[in-house]
Amino acid sequence: MSVRLLFRISLACALAACSAPVAAQAAQAPGAPGERHTWAPADKHGFGTATRLSSNVWFTLRAAELTEIYYPDLSTPSFRDLEFAVTDGRTFLDRETGPGVRSEVRPQAGSLTFRQTTQTARWRLVKTWVSDPRRATVLANVRFESLTGRPLRVYLLADPAPGDDGNDDRGRTEDSALIASDDTAASAVMAEPRLRRATSGYAGSASDPWSDLEADSSLDDRYTASAAGNVVQAARTRLTGRRGRRQMTLAIGFGADAAAARRTAQRSLFSGFERAAGDYASGWSRYLRSLKAPPRSIRGDRQREQLYDQSLMVLEASEDKLNRGASVASPSMPWVWGTLELEKNEFSGPYHLVWPRDFYHVATAQKAAGDDAATDRLMDYLWRVQKPDGSWWQNTRVDGTEYWTSLQLDEVALPIVLAWWLGRTSAEDWVHVRKAADFVVTKGPRTLQERWENQEGFSPNTIAAEIAGLICAADIARRHGDEARATQYEAVADEWEDKVESWTATTNGPYSPKPYYLRLTKDGDPDDGSTYDLGDNFAQNPTDERLVVDQSFLGLALFGVKRHDDPAIRNSLVVGDQVLKADTPHGPIWNRFTFDGYGETRSGADWTIFPTADNQTLGRVWPLLSGERGEYELLAGNNAKPYLRTIAKTANDGLMLPEQVWDGRPPTGTRGQQAGEGTRSATPLAWTHAQYIRLAWSIDAGTPIERPSIVACRYTGTDC
Numbered sequence: 001m002s003v004r005l006l007f008r009i010s011l012a013c014a015l016a017a018c019s020a021p022v023a024a025q026a027a028q029a030p031g032a033p034g035e036r037h038t039w040a041p042a043d044k045h046g047f048g049t050a051t052r053l054s055s056n057v058w059f060t061l062r063a064a065e066l067t068e069i070y071y072p073d074l075s076t077p078s079f080r081d082l083e084f085a086v087t088d089g090r091t092f093l094d095r096e097t098g099p100g101v102r103s104e105v106r107p108q109a110g111s112l113t114f115r116q117t118t119q120t121a122r123w124r125l126v127k128t129w130v131s132d133p134r135r136a137t138v139l140a141n142v143r144f145e146s147l148t149g150r151p152l153r154v155y156l157l158a159d160p161a162p163g164d165d166g167n168d169d170r171g172r173t174e175d176s177a178l179i180a181s182d183d184t185a186a187s188a189v190m191a192e193p194r195l196r197r198a199t200s201g202y203a204g205s206a207s208d209p210w211s212d213l214e215a216d217s218s219l220d221d222r223y224t225a226s227a228a229g230n231v232v233q234a235a236r237t238r239l240t241g242r243r244g245r246r247q248m249t250l251a252i253g254f255g256a257d258a259a260a261a262r263r264t265a266q267r268s269l270f271s272g273f274e275r276a277a278g279d280y281a282s283g284w285s286r287y288l289r290s291l292k293a294p295p296r297s298i299r300g301d302r303q304r305e306q307l308y309d310q311s312l313m314v315l316e317a318s319e320d321k322l323n324r325g326a327s328v329a330s331p332s333m334p335w336v337w338g339t340l341e342l343e344k345n346e347f348s349g350p351y352h353l354v355w356p357r358d359f360y361h362v363a364t365a366q367k368a369a370g371d372d373a374a375t376d377r378l379m380d381y382l383w384r385v386q387k388p389d390g391s392w393w394q395n396t397r398v399d400g401t402e403y404w405t406s407l408q409l410d411e412v413a414l415p416i417v418l419a420w421w422l423g424r425t426s427a428e429d430w431v432h433v434r435k436a437a438d439f440v441v442t443k444g445p446r447t448l449q450e451r452w453e454n455q456e457g458f459s460p461n462t463i464a465a466e467i468a469g470l471i472c473a474a475d476i477a478r479r480h481g482d483e484a485r486a487t488q489y490e491a492v493a494d495e496w497e498d499k500v501e502s503w504t505a506t507t508n509g510p511y512s513p514k515p516y517y518l519r520l521t522k523d524g525d526p527d528d529g530s531t532y533d534l535g536d537n538f539a540q541n542p543t544d545e546r547l548v549v550d551q552s553f554l555g556l557a558l559f560g561v562k563r564h565d566d567p568a569i570r571n572s573l574v575v576g577d578q579v580l581k582a583d584t585p586h587g588p589i590w591n592r593f594t595f596d597g598y599g600e601t602r603s604g605a606d607w608t609i610f611p612t613a614d615n616q617t618l619g620r621v622w623p624l625l626s627g628e629r630g631e632y633e634l635l636a637g638n639n640a641k642p643y644l645r646t647i648a649k650t651a652n653d654g655l656m657l658p659e660q661v662w663d664g665r666p667p668t669g670t671r672g673q674q675a676g677e678g679t680r681s682a683t684p685l686a687w688t689h690a691q692y693i694r695l696a697w698s699i700d701a702g703t704p705i706e707r708p709s710i711v712a713c714r715y716t717g718t719d720c
Contacts, residue, residue: 026172026173026199026200026222026223026224027221027222027223027224028223028224028225028226028227029199029200029201029202029205029207029223029224029225029226029227030202030205030206030207030223031201031202031204031205031206031207031208031229032202032205032225032227032228032229033167033202033227033228033229033230034201034202034203034204034205034208034229034230034231034232035202035203035204035205035230036167036230036340037080037161037165037166037167037203037230037340037346038080038166038338038339038340039068039077039080039161039166039333039338039339039340039348040060040062040065040067040068040080040081040338041062041067041334041338041680042330042332042333042334042335042337042338042351042680042681042682042683043062043332043652043658043678043679043680043681043683044060044061044062044067044331044332044654044656044683044684045061045062045063045105045114045116045652045653045654045656046059046060046061046105046107046112046114046116046129046654046656047059047060047061047112047314047317047331047656047684048060048112048113048114048129048130048131048317049112049131049317049321050130050131050132050133050279050280050283051133051283051284051286051287051316052133052134052283053321054133054134054135055131055132055133055134055135055136055137055321056071056072056073056136056321056322057069057070057071057072057131057136057137057138057254058070058071058074058131058317058331059129059131059138060331060332061105061114061116061129061654062081062097063103063104063105063653064083064096064097064101064103064116064118065081065082065083065096065097066081066082066083066127066129066138066140067080067081068080068081068331068332068333069138069187069252069254070331070352071136071162071185071187071254072136072185072254072322073320073321073322073323073398073399074318074319074320074326074328074331074352074398075164075320075328075352075353075397075398075399076163076164076185077161077164077333077348077352078160078161078162078163078164078185078187078254079158079159079160079161079162079187079252080159080160080161080166081158081159082156082157082158082159082189082252083095083096083097083157084096084118084125084142084154084155084156084157084237085154085155085157085210085213086120086122086123086125086144086152086153086154086155087152087153087155087213087217087218088122088150088152088153088217089153089217089218090217092122092217093213093214093217094120094122094123095157095210096118096125100120101118101119101120102118102119102120103116103117103118103119104116104117104653105117105652105653105654106653106654107306107310107654107655108281109306109309110281110284110285110288110309111280111281111284111285111313112284112310112313112314112317113128113129113130113277113280113281113284114128114129114654115127115128115129116128116129119147121147122146122147122148122152123144123145123146123147123148123152123241124144124145124147125142125143125144125145125154126142126143126144127140127141127142127143127250128140128141128277130273130276130277130280130281131276131280132251132268132271132276132280133276133279133280133283134267134268134271134276134279135253135264135267135268136253136254136255136264137251137252137253137254137264137265137267137268137276138251138252139249139250139251139252139268139273139276139277140249140250140273141247141248141249141250141273141277142237142239142247142248142249142250143246143247143248144239144240144241144246144247144248145241145246146240146241146242147241149242150241151240151241151242151245152239152240152241153217153218153236153240154236154237154239154240154241155209155213155219155234155235155236155237156189156191156195156234156235156236156237156250157209157210157232157233157234158178158189158232158233158234159203159231159232159233160178160180160187160189160231160233161180162180162181162182162184162185162186162187162254163182163183163184163185164347164348165182165346165347166230166231167228167229167230167346168182168183168228168229168346169181169182169225169228169229169230169231170182170225170226170227170228170229170231171200171201171224171225171231171232171233172200172224172225172226173198173199173200173222173224173235174188174258174262175194176190176191176194176195176196176198176235177189177190177195177198177262177265178190178195178198178200178233178235179258179261179262180200180231180233181257181258181261182228184256185254185255185256185257185261186254186255186256186257186258186260186261187252187253187254187261188251188252188253188254188255188258188261188262188264188265189233189235189250189251189252189265190250190251190253190262190265190266190269191237191248191249191250191251191269192248192249192251192269193237193238193248194238195235195236195237196235196236196237196238197219197222197235197236198222198233198234198235199212199219199221199222199223199233199234199235200223200224200225200231200232200233201221201223201225201231201232201233202225202229202230202231202232203230203231203232204230207221207223207225208232209221209232209233209234210232210234212234213234219234219235219236249269249272249273251265251266251268251269252265253265253266253267253268284313287312287313287316288309288312288313290370290371291312291369291370291371292369292370294308294309294696295308295696295697295699295700296700297641297644297696297697297699297700298644298696303648303651304644304645304648304696306655307648307651307655307657307692308692308693308696310651310655310656310689311365311657311689311690311692311693312366312369312371312693314656314684314686314689315327315362315365315366315374315686315689315690315693316366316371316374318330318331318362318686319374319377319378320398322398322399323381323398323399323400324377324380324381325377325378325379325380325381325382325384326354326381326398326399326400327354327358327359327362327363327378327381327686328351328352328353328354328398328686329350329351329352329353329354329355329358329395329682329685329686329687330351330352330659330682330683330684330685330686331351331352331684332351332352332682332683332684333348333349333350333351333352334350334351334606334607334659334680334681334682335600335606335607335608335680336606336607336608336609337349337350337351339606341608342608342609349403350395350403350682351682351685353395353396353397353398353403353404354381354385354395354396354397354398355394355395355411356382356392356411356412356414356415357408357410357411357414357451358686358687358690359378359382359414360414360415360417360418361686361687361690361691361694362378362686362687362690363375363378363379363418363422364418364421364690364694364705364706365689365690365691365693365694366378366690366693367421367422368693368694368697368705368706369693369697375422376422376424379415379418379419379422379424379429382415382418382432383428383429383432384400385400386415386432386435386436389435389439390412390432390434390435390436390437390438390439391407391411391412391436391439391443392411392412392415393405394406394407394408394411394449394453406448406449406453407443407447407448407449408447408448408449408450408451408453408462409440409443409444409445409447409448409462409465409466410447410450410451410459410461410462410465410466412436412439412440412443412469413436413440413462413465413466413468413469413470414465414469415432415436416433416436416437416440416469416470416472416473417465417468417469417472417559417708419432419433419472419476420433420472420473420475420476420708420710421472421706421708425475425476425479427480429476430476430477430479430480433472433473433476433477434473434477434482434485436469436473437469437470437473437477437485437489438485440466440469440470441470441488441489441492444463444466444492444496445458445462445463445466445496445500445503446458446524447459447462450462450519450520450552451552452519452550452552452592452593452598454535454536455519455520455532455534455535456520456522457520457521457522457523457532458503458504458520458521458522458523458524459504459519459520459552460500460504460505460517460518460520460552460553460555460556461552461553461554461555461556463496463500463503463504464500464553464555464556464558464559464561465555465559466493466496467493467496467497467500467559467561467711467715468559468560468561468708468711470489470490470492470493471489471490471493471708471710471711471714472708472710472711473485473486473489474486474487474489474490474493475710477489497561497562497715500556500561501515501517501568502524502526503521503524503525503526504517504518504520504521504524504526504553505517505518505526505553505568505572506518506526506527506546507526507527508527508546509526509546509547510546510547511549511575511578511579512571512574512575514567514568514571515567515568515571516549516568516571516572516574516575517549517553517556517568517569517572518545518546518548518549519545519548519549519550519552519593519594520545520548521545522545526545526546527546529544529545529546530544530545531543531544531545532545534548534595534597535597536596536597536598536607536609536617536619537597537609537610537613537614537615537616537617538595538597538613538615539613539614539615540595540615541613543595547594547595548593548594548595549572549575549576549579549580549593549594550576550580550591550592550593550594551576551580551590551592551625551628551629552593553569553572554569554628554629554631554632556569557569557632557635558628558631558632558635558704558706558707559707559708559711560707560708560709560711560712560713560714560715560716560718560719561711561715562715562716563716563718564632564635564636565636573632576590579594580593580594582621582663582664584621584646584661584663584664584675584676585649585674585675585676586645586646586649586650586661586676587626587642587643587645587646587649588626588629588643588646589621589622589623589625589626589646589650589661589663589676590621590622590625590626590629591619591620591621591622591625591663592619592622592625596618596619597615597616597617597618597619598617598619599617599618599619599620599660599679599681600617600618600620600667600679600680601616601617601618602616602618602665602666602667603666603667604667604670604673606680618665619660620660620661620662620663620665620679620681621660621661621663622659622660622688623646623647623650623657623658623660623661623688623691624647624659624685624687624688624691626643626646626647627643627644627647627688627691627692627694627695628691629643630642630643630644630695630698630699631694631695631698631704634698634699634702634703634704635703635704640695640698640699641699643695644692644695644696644699647688647691647692647695648692649676650676650677650678652677652678652683656678656683656684657678657683657684657685657688657689657692658678658679658681658682658683658684658685658688659679659681659682659683659685659687659688660678660679660681661675661676661677661678661679662674662675662676662677662678662679663675694706703719707719
């Protein structure tokens with residue numbers, strides 16, 4: 001009888017409850033609660049989930065390790081990381097994320113399956129990651145080779161964090177399973193062949209298994225972590241790297257409690273990796289086949305074609321399975337959002353939240369690619385979470401619970417534009433559009449925050465969205481016989497279109513004698529030298545608003561409010577290129593705005609808010625802004641393919657597109673921080689992936705496909 005068959009018989013027995021799980025005899029781990037829990041850095045090289053709704057689990061990868069697993073929804077990380085350590089028991093101890101270990105992530109074409117390889121001169125470890133389409137389990141096929149021919153030891157190191165709080169967990173061993181739980185959820189790490197010498201301790205304490213391994217390259221202590229704390233776990237695998245001991249299946253199962261998590265992992269192991277991986281890949285293949293054929297603009301370039309498919313799958317995977325239509329900005333928590341130092345609570349924060357603005361970009365990209373069902377679900381979700389006054393929260397968790405509660409008027413206007421663009425103009429849709437448009441009329445044009453989320457005032461980008469929203473709302477109003485509202489919306493929009501330049505474009509600024517648009521003005525007078533505090537550690541405050549420019553004014557052209565060749569638009573492009581553009585090895589990419597401080601320090605340390613601002617942090621350049629520029633160049637009759645190529649080249653080895661890339665300023669050029677490559681900002685960022693998809697389709701069309709024609713016709717005489 002084979003070892004595999006014996007294993008399956010034992011699993012079947014366990015599933016039939018022929019024997020109750022028996023906890024291994026182990027002492028209580030010292031050192032509770034351990035070091036304070038944090039989440040992993042945000043620069044992900046992989047993001048995956050099954051297409052089936054029954055598998056409400058999502059996994060992420062960094063270069064060398066598994067990082068956050070989300071369960072039961074996309075706003076709830078429930079596992080921090082898992083990696084392996086390799087030793088000969090005497091002369092060396094390597095950790096996958098440690099020095100001297102090379103790593104690579106390779107996505108499998110047509111699926112969110114990832115092959116992750118780590119290696120040294122002594123060994124090679126290859127992990128193929130999927131999730132079980134039938135249940136909440138992350139699975140890996142693990143293959144380990146000793147490159148010297150000598151038998152080695154391989155240890156598993158796990159950092160569970162069920163229920164989005166890694167400081168209140170308890171851990172133990174049941175048979176060979178590593179169990180972690182709190183009062184809301186549980187995880188179970190199991191393997192075939194079974195794990196051995198399993199232990200649970202507290203991070204950074206005497207019971208931390210890594211400390212035990214570091215002492216003598218062996219797991220000597222066997223603990224149970226029965227007191228609440230930051231639990232970390234470890235076990236020795238059966239792998240040696242020699243024939244017969246090179247293969248292992250790993251299962252990380254989740255459930256509402258320990259018994260459910262263990263049962264989930266057991267069932268996935270019983271079904272086997274090959275079946276799950278095949279079903280997983282088939283699900284993604286069916287999804288891609290259900291969409292339009294890829295646009296001509298990417299055909300013939302293998303990397304861009306694969307990135308296009310990857311981007312579509314990332315957007316699909318970013319939609320929650322319990323709260324349909326809720327699409328998150330990124331399955332990550334960059335910088336202090338992950339170290340939990342800024343908001344001073346025990347639960348994770350941005351970016352695994354829903355922003356109506358990012359939502360707009362995702363929905364337009366999915367519609368362009370032919371995913372009509374997804375865009376309808378996203379629109380339905382927006383209507384469900386709309387506030388009674390017609391506005392939306394700045395962002396929410398996937399269940400609609402508010403997180404940041406400021407008001408951003410572009411996030412009130414964009415759902416109106418999206419509804420019109422999607423043809424969502426029914427009587428029920430009109431109720432929601434009317435409330436939003438009435439809110440914009442009452443509260444606009446000045447916004448409490450513009451799209452970069454930390455300043456109030458008159459923003460050309462926000463005003464462009466407001467104008468577009470009101471013109472779209474006027475059209476829908478007429479379809480439902482409300483001529484009075486239609487006339488009011490158009491009158492307000494016309495007034496704002498007439499005044500937006502006088503409100504936001506300076507004629508006496510330092511960058512040009514000709515008018516150019518500012519990021520925003522505080523009082524609607526761009527020439528009076530009003531000042532404000534930029535935040536994000538910028539020290540030269542208060543700052544004259546005429547010094548602060550960004551590329552967001554392009555929204556005036558992209559929404560059809562101004563012609564592409566409007567003199568102030570063209571001059572603002574020249575100014576922006578002078579002060580915001582970085583020429584990277586991949587092409588030109590732009591900063592958000594002058595003096596942006598939302599990024600790492602000059603040494604590469606995390607962004608945070610320092611007690612005393614001294615320009616400690618630098619916002620780097622954003623690839624999605626190259627996409628916006630490409631859309632503008634289409635309006636101007638120019639070639640936008642170079643901008644599409646620029647975005648594509650910023651993808652990492654897992655084809656994940658970042659929020660920001662290194663731009664030549666320190667620490668650019670140091671190891672792992674090359675110009676044009678992703679920083680530790682949110683990766684993958686759904687907005688960047690959406691911009692790539694949408695620009696590809698816009699190049700085919702010869703114009704920005706999301707531009708509301710009714711707005712462009714009214715104000716520029718085009719698209720009529």
